[in-house]
Amino acid sequence: MKEIKSIIEHYLKIDFSTTRAALATVVRVEGSSYRRVGARMLVTEDGQWIGGISGGCLEGDALKRARLAMSTGKASMVTYDTTDDDPYQIGVGLGCNGIIDVLLSPLNPNDTHNAVLQLQPLVSRRQPSVVITVIDSVLDELPKGSVHRFESQENFEFPIARREVMDCIHTCLTNEKSALQTLTGDFGSITLLLEVIPPPIHLFIHGGNYDIFPLVRQAKELGWLSTVFCNPQKINKSLFDWADHVVQKHTEIKPDDYTAVVLMAHDLETDFQNYQRYITATQVPYIGLLGPRKRFEKMIQRLDDEGITLSTEQFQRTYSPAGLDTGAATPEEIDLSILAEIRTVFSHREGGQLRKRKTPIYSEES
Template sequence: MPFYRIYMKEIKQITEAYQKIDFSQTRAALATVVRVEGSSYRRTGARMLVLESGEWIGGISGGCLEGDALKKARLAMSQNKATLITYDTTEDDPYQIGVGLGCNGIIDVLITPLDPQNPNNAVRLLQNCIDQRTPNLVVTVTNLSKKQANISLGDVFRFDNETHFNQTFPLNEIRDNILIEVQDALKNTKSVSKEYILEDGAKLILFLEVIPPAIQLLVFGSNYDVYPMVRAAKELGWRVICICNPIKMHPTLFELADEVVPKDFIPSIDTFTAAISMCHDYESDYRNLQMLLKTTISYIGLLGPKKRTNKMYVRMNEEGILLTDEQEKRIYSPVGLDIGAATPEEIALSVCAEIRATFSGRDGNRLKLRQRPIYEN
């Protein structure tokens, strides 16, 4: 499974804050990490909404760049002009911003003033990505060596489909090449920067950013340990559907989860969906397993010991249901990473960590034992 870098929670926080801004009283800008070379605390796609007052939402680093980015953002707002800032933490110069972090990387941050009258400003386009259950792709102009009549630094275009992109992207001369790169990025679920040379010799760099949807977690169960599971998943910014007996559930669950639905609910499964059955009832868990195995869901977690799941395997075999290798690989039981979890809260941590590792294509081992870079793209 490819690595999914999902910043949907941050995007939601930024769009919600944007909607509350009184642009008659203040201005705002969006800072976006568009290129990282080497090591960095945040990666491409990390964002920070900056208000003229000095408040910000989100982040572009571990805290070392935000202060300087705020100053640069205020300048960009006053000039109403996008700007690209490069932070080089590989230098030994003590006056270089961010050098104390010791990240040993180069970070390009695009700062774009936000025009509330522009329906295609960066935040408004991101807002359209939030409720989608398929990967979105946003094309951002991050470098332009010569002034152009119909495109500027900081311009953003959302790829909905080829027809829409052809109508909105203004440069006919490179559109076909961009469409090829866009399809590759979506296929690989990997953001990339691409350089193009225009007919007048100008250099144009575009950041083709793939924005996957938030992980969707299906939680089957009506017992008290459902609540910390839902809370943990929501803290991560996931979409959570609790499949239970709604009559038995405390009202707080309806506030926590995105949906609370009855046991006969047939969930919609997509590439970014995981499920955990924690009914504490053998027959219920067995039915859920049977139902989920008939879908394409990539993660099926079963609470309980391995011998309980093995009993289900034997029963399926006796009923003439042959479990394929592919199906067995999708079943995670005992569910969660081996962290010694004992309480419902710790179990929720263990399970959510395993789900994230699975969607990242990682083994969940200690980073100190990893021989390769933490981030490979």
């Protein structure tokens, strides 16, 4: 989402009366690639770009091809084959060993299906959305490069095969996985990329000591949201520059499925009260507690004394001590290990070393 936000912010500053622009989007990856499906790069005709479609090796060529799309006003597809031994092939010798399809779409600010404008409402949305990009089509009502956004069934409109498209959307949302889909019928044939875009992770951080600052700063760099629960009168004012919200420590804010809670008040009673509330009254997928395991065992004993027995599911949502086993010692390192653990939880991963992984890092897109 951070890349999408940066692209939107830059797009809104473009003076389209004097400047043209295009969007490069990775729509298919076969094999290995630095960036995956959904990676984007906004290009203006003066040579500036925001975002990226690779680790820097393909951007220059994509910039040239994007200018062609701007001049013709039509979307086009380019394939980069880094598995080819042809020395004239862009990307050869990089060692990626993948095939990447990139869609280059000129951006018309007056087009309601403009690829960037369709993304804009997603920035503040707290539920997964599906962005549908037309990859191949000869239909006037669905030109190549046009984008449609799905947020709810009631508000979704699609000019053809709506029922079939809806079925594909539900499958993608259920699997939490993007997919390429080709539909055929009386209208002919169209190919669509259905991209699942989740909202950014939102950290609820309970604490007001100096060790929360690197956590908030690193979350900001990741493009995550953060709300800090503390005494705003006693906190260093620099926190307001990094956190999205700083609120009184007893403020009640409802978390959602993309919220991660980190309890780091360094006060057993405060952390216990917050933990009890989150674990019993919410379905937050991650509740991390700073401190040794014995501290958490005291909380469990107190819950038992109050007649509260945690279920297996509740224990699975509890991470105490919070963080991956990285040998972290400083506040910055500890906070980094916590953020890494949160990322693994939301990615349904274990957080092991990649060199020991027996299967591909990324599942293959269709």
